[in-house]
Amino acid sequence: GNSVTQMEGPVTLSEEAFLTINCTYTATGYPSLFWYVQYPGEGLQLLLKATKADDKGSNKGFEATYRKETTSFHLEKGSVQVSDSAVYFCALTSNSGYSTLTFGKGTMLLVSP
């Protein structure tokens, strides 16, 4: 079956530091990959996505590249802000037409001024 493994948090950084959150996956076929972000007390917001190998998703300074050879989709940002503090979820969906997501456990990011 499908599964997603994320690095455990919390990840604690100072403002303007470089961010990497690791994500690896196991899936049959050719899944689409996503990063969602959850701010306190809110639902999930799509941050970025990639639908095929070597695609790079990007949004709001965040980037992730779909690496089929290493089954990874690591999230990166060059300079984090306090407002980036949230929980980040890596997820995948198999291309079966059902759009059901398999999520990792989430990684909390705490950015201090």
Place this chain on the structure above:
Amino acid sequence: DAGVTQSPTHLIKTRGQQVTLRCSPKSGHDTVSWYQQALGQGPQFIFQYYEEEERQRGNFPDRFSGHQFPNYSSELNVNALLLGDSALYLCASSLVGTGSPLHFGNGTRLTVT
């Protein structure tokens, strides 16, 4: 353009009781999925509804049931509540066949005492 709306936002129930949660999808969406997010965990897929039928189901007992109405809104029902059902219940909507990512509501926080 209203996004996904869920009600109520918070709910407290007693073991053995039954609960109904409600969801209105984003305008233009026809598919509704429900997820359970336990504290500190990633969301887990419960089931998905399209054309008023359950299309796919995750690994949840029959105590969890749902319904979709002609206007695409949906309900999640949980019978014989257990303490372990305490979680954030997230509704997500999408448009079938488009490959569009899921849009999530802010969730209903259910506490079972």
